[in-house]
Amino acid sequence: MTSNSSYCESCSGERKSTVAIRFCSDCDERLCKECVKYHQKCKATKFHHLIDLTSMLGSKISISKTFCEIHEDVSLDFYCTQHDTECCRVCIPSKHQSCKDVLPLEVASKHIKNSSLFEDTLREWQNIAKTLDHLRNYRIDNVSELEKSESAIYEEVKNWKDHLIKQINNLEEKLNIDLSNHKKKNIDQLRKENAEISELYSNVREREQELEFLKEHGSNNQLYLKLREQGKGVQDIVKRVQKMAISYKKVHFEEI
Ligand SMILES: [Zn+2]
Ligand SMILES: [Zn+2]
Ligand SMILES: [Zn+2]
Ligand SMILES: [Zn+2]
The missing domain is CATH 3.30.160 (Double Stranded RNA Binding Domain)
Incomplete structure (x- = not known):
């Protein structure tokens, strides 16, 4: 056209x-x-x-119609068997003068639709198209594989993160429980020791007050006897106090 x-x-x-x-x-x-x-x-x-x-x-x-390359207005209406080429009517006298079989294109192409040239060329295009189709499909498959494996890796990373968070939460909970137990144990011990100290303190204050009272209001004999009586227990009390002083060690939480 x-x-x-x-x-x-x-x-x-x-x-x-x-x-x-x-x-x-x-x-x-x-x-x-x-x-x-x-x-x-x-x-x-x-x-x-x-x-x-x-x-x-x-x-x-x-x-x-296809036109001659040299004579652009003249269509290729002939086929030269010797040169295995198409040519126009103007080409014949100049280029194919001595050629034996210059056939009209209608004659040369008479059986073209049933020819092996047609069959072979068509099959070749079909094979190339099939190969290209495969090549394209490999790449399409590759793209969808990449999409899939990306999602799988996202999922894996997320699971890994969730697992770590769970472990960290568990660790935190365990540390909190340990800390609470440790605190309770130490406070119990300190309170127990303080109860003992308080008891001893009252005991000592009582003795001190006895002496002061007897100095004010008692006789020398009474004070003498009281001092003798108190003297028996004083070493025990001193020992207990020394023991308490030596055994005391400030309790603190160890940093993580
Ligand atoms: Zn018309
Ligand atoms: Zn017509
Ligand atoms: Zn020509
Ligand atoms: Zn020729």
Whole structure:
């Protein structure tokens, strides 16, 4: 197709603008309804290949004549067997003058649709397409594998974090319990010791007061006897106090 217009090319020669409905791939021409009828009746064109233009809408497939590279306006209508190349009618006298078999393209291409060239080329494209399809699928699979394994690793990291947090919470709880037990044990011990000290303190104060009372109000005899009596127990009390002083060790919590 040589122009983008959708008008009949046959009619446009007669300055008419009619909408083209078919494309003749043999004439490389768009045709309107009337011209199609004529094309199908006329002896010279009745076997031409007409393509429904509506079926070609949006298709990238182009069906048009191929022109000679040297003679740009002349289509490639011949095939030279000797050179294994297509050529135009202008090429023949200049390049293929002495060539034996220069065939019209229709003759050379007569059985092309059943030829091994067609079969082989088609199969080759199919095989390449299949290979490309595989290559594309490998990559698509790879992408989805990466997506999946990313999610799995996220999950794993999250589980690991949860596990660590749980362990840390357990450790904290254990440390708190240990601390509380340790505190209770030490406070109990300190209070027990203080109870003993208080008892001894009262005892000592009592003796002190006895002496002061007897000094004020008692006789010398009474004070003498009291001092003798107190003297028997004083060593015991001193020993107990010394023991308490030596055994006392300030209790504190060890830092972690
Ligand atoms: Zn027409
Ligand atoms: Zn035609
Ligand atoms: Zn040519
Ligand atoms: Zn030739």
